[in-house]
Amino acid sequence: MSQKKTNNRTFKKLTGKLHLILGLASGIIVCILGITGCMLAFQREIEDATQSYRFTAVQPASYYPPSQIQAIAVKTLPGKKLHSISYQQGKSAVASFYNGDPSYYYLVYLDPYTGKVLKVKDMSRDFFRIVIGIHYYLLLPENIGQPIVASATLIFVILLISGIILWWPRNKAARKQRFSVKWKASRKRTNYDLHNVLGFYMSWIIIFIALSGLVMGFQWFSKTVYWVSSGGKAEIKFSMPQSAKPYTAVNASEPLIDKVWKLTNQKQPGFPGIIEVHIPEDSIAALEIAMNPDGNTYWKSDYIYYDQNTLKEIPVKHAYGLKKDASAAQKLQRMNYDIHVGAVLGLPGKIMAFCASLICASMPVTGFMIWRGRKKKKKIHPTK
Numbered sequence: 342m343s344q345k346k347t348n349n350r351t352f353k354k355l356t357g358k359l360h361l362i363l364g365l366a367s368g369i370i371v372c373i374l375g376i377t378g379c380m381l382a383f384q385r386e387i388e389d390a391t392q393s394y395r396f397t398a399v400q401p402a403s404y405y406p407p408s409q410i411q412a413i414a415v416k417t418l419p420g421k422k423l424h425s426i427s428y429q430q431g432k433s434a435v436a437s438f439y440n441g442d443p444s445y446y447y448l449v450y451l452d453p454y455t456g457k458v459l460k461v462k463d464m465s466r467d468f469f470r471i472v473i474g475i476h477y478y479l480l481l482p483e484n485i486g487q488p489i490v491a492s493a494t495l496i497f498v499i500l501l502i503s504g505i506i507l508w509w510p511r512n513k514a515a516r517k518q519r520f521s522v523k524w525k526a527s528r529k530r531t532n533y534d535l536h537n538v539l540g541f542y543m544s545w546i547i548i549f550i551a552l553s554g555l556v557m558g559f560q561w562f563s564k565t566v567y568w569v570s571s572g573g574k575a576e577i578k579f580s581m582p583q584s585a586k587p588y589t590a591v592n593a594s595e596p597l598i599d600k601v602w603k604l605t606n607q608k609q610p611g612f613p614g615i616i617e618v619h620i621p622e623d624s625i626a627a628l629e630i631a632m633n634p635d636g637n638t639y640w641k642s643d644y645i646y647y648d649q650n651t652l653k654e655i656p657v658k659h660a661y662g663l664k665k666d667a668s669a670a671q672k673l674q675r676m677n678y679d680i681h682v683g684a685v686l687g688l689p690g691k692i693m694a695f696c697a698s699l700i701c702a703s704m705p706v707t708g709f710m711i712w713r714g715r716k717k718k719k720k721i722h723p724t725k
Contacts, residue, residue, distance in 0.1 A: 353506070353507060356503050356506050356507055357507055359499075359503055360500060360503040360504060360507060361712060363496045363499060363500055363503075364500055364705065364708050364709075364712075365709075365712075366496065367492075367493040367496040367497060367500070367705075368705030368708065368709060369705065370479070370489065370490065370493035371493060371496075371497050371701060371702075371704070371705050372701075372702050372705045372706065373475060373476075373479070374476060374490065374493070374494070374554075374698075374701065374702075375698045375699065375700075375701035375702025375703070375704075376698075376702045377472050377473075377475050377476040378476065378550070378682075378694070378698030378701065378702075379695050379698045379699050379702070380469070380472050381469070381472060381473065381476060381682055382682050382683055382691045382692075382694040382695040382698060383691060383695065384469050384472075384682075385637065386691075387469075388469065392460075394433060394450050394459040394460040395432060395433055395450065396431060396432055396433065397431070397432060397433045397434075397452050397453060397454070397459075398431075399430060399431055400454050402454045403454075404428060404434070404453040404454065405434070405451075405453055405454070405455075405456045406596075406598075406599040406602060406603075407426045407596070407598040407599055407602050407618045408596035408598055408599050409456060410426050410434050410436060410451060410453070410456065411423060411426060411436070411598070411620070413449075413451060413456045413458065414426070414436035414438075414449045414451065414458075417449050417458055417461060418438055418447055418449060418461065421438040421447060422438055422439070422440045422445075423436060423437070423438055423620050424437045424438060424439040424440070424619065424620060425437045425439075425617050425618060425619045425620060425631075426598075426617070426618045426620075427615050427616065427617040427618070428453055428615070428616050428617075429614065429615045429616070429636060430613055432615075433450040433451060433452060433453065433459055433460075434450070434451045434452070434453040435448055435449070435450055435451075436448070436449040436451065444465055446463075446464035446465065446470070447461070447462065447463055447464060448460075448461075448462045448464060449461050449462075450462075476490075477490060477557075478490060487558065488558075490554075490558060491554070491555065491557075491558025491559050494551055494554045494555055494558055495555060495558075495559075497551055497701070498548070498551050498552070498555070501540075501544055501547060501548060501551070504537070504540060505541060505544065508537045508540075508541065521534070521538065522534040522535060522538050522539070529710075529711075532707050532710050532711065533707075533711055535703070535707050536703075536704060536707035536708055536711060539700050539703075540700060540704055543696065543697045543700045546693050546694070546696075546697040547697045547700070547701060549680055550680075550681055550683075550694060550697055550698070550701075552566075553677050553678070553680045553681040554681060556677050557677065557678075557681070563576075564576055566673070567670050567673075567674060570669065570670040570673050571668065571669070571670035572670075574670070576670075576674075577658050577659045577660070577671075578659065579659045579660070579661055580659065581622075581626055581627060581629075581646075582627045582646045582655040582657055583625050583626060583627060584624070584625060584626070584627055584648045584649040584650050584655075585648055585650055585651070597621075597628055597649060597652075598618050598620065598628065600652060601618065601628045601630055601647050601652065602616070602618050602630070604647075604652065605630050605632065605645070609632070612632065612634075613634070613635075614632060614633045614634040614635055614636055615631070615632070615633040615636050616630065616631075616632055617630070617631040617632075617633070618630055619631065621649065624649060626649075627646040627647060627648060627649065627655050628646065628647040628648075628649055628652075629644060629645070629646050629647075630644075630645045630647070631643070631644050631645075632644075632645070637684060637687070638679045638684045638685060639675070639678055639679055640664075640672065640675035640676040640678075640679050640685070641664055642664065642675075643662075643663050643664055644657075644661045644662055644663070645662075645663070646662075659671075660672075660674045660675055661675070681694075682694055683695070
């Protein structure tokens with residue numbers, strides 16, 4: 342046997358051991374991430390189909406302005422901190438109560454024409470918030486669960502690479518056999534093909550889901566992706582712009598949130614997407630308006646900041662300003678979540694993400710069955 346063949350066998354043997362150890366170590370978590378990923382791929386569609394209070398028939402009357410929606414929402418949830426109010430044609434107005442703590446999150450749905458409260462939701466009990474909690478940090482304390490999930494995702498990327506190395510056929514004859522699932526073969530053979538063949542075909546989708554997960558999971562990875570995609574530039578961190586001194590609100594006869602909301606509607610009348618008015622933290626912070634043109638993705642949103650004194654726009658250099666001003670690296674940064682759930686490619690992307698997540702969930706199971714079958718075989722035929 343040539344030295345080259347010996348080295349190849351040694352390399353594959355070591356790769357196989359690494360694949361086995363890492364697979365056994367991360368299998369349960371990968372399975373959980375795959376199942377919850379399937380659910381999150383169609384979160385919007387499921388919520389729209391099951392939650393009728395999210396919709397309000399379009400009427401010729403005018404919307405209640407944000408200050409009136411704010412007054413009703415705050416009265417509905419006294420003592421809670423209002424974060425934003427959003428409008429979309431054909432949808433209910435939504436008042437979000439949020440303070441940065443994942444366990445403190447409430448939504449109030451209102452008829453935008455009458456101010457009638459349609460639904461109050463404690464999001465800590467919402468099905469998809471629980472699914473997201475499982476997917477991102479296994480419902481553990483975030484500082485514990487999030488690194489575990491991120492580490493399991495990193496291991497899974499290594500498993501994808503090592504799995505392709507182990508499975509890749511050596512010659513043309515083997516390639517004809519290995520690129521299809523043999524449904525009429527034995528159960529063990531079919532299971533082997535399901536693990537390897539489906540994993541190979543979906544690997545080009547799975548790798549994007551996994552890498553976008555790593556961007557959310559590890560700061561060092563997020564910074565590296567930004568550095569590479571920007572051509573070696575450092576990421577500009579998000580910071581809320583401030584109003585110019587003196588901090589005196591302009592024309593207090595009309596609430597400022599109503600002023601910027603009206604200004605936005607005048608600039609883009611009949612805007613079909615979501616207009617979200619953020620309640621400023623204090624007299625220093627800028628007034629923020631978020632405009633999402635379709636509501637199906639996040640990355641296309643424009644974030645506009647206004648000085649409370651002058652109502653002039655405040656330009657920003659970080660990723661979350663106007664989409665047209667974002668660099669290629671910043672647009673990639675904005676796209677990350679939409680890439681993760683497949684929404685960046687619309688419905689076809691979501692279907693691909695669903696299928697890829699389903700295969701991710703199955704791979705630890707089929708991989709374990711392959712390992713157990715080989716272990717049983719060794720017991721039946723012990724080495725002399």
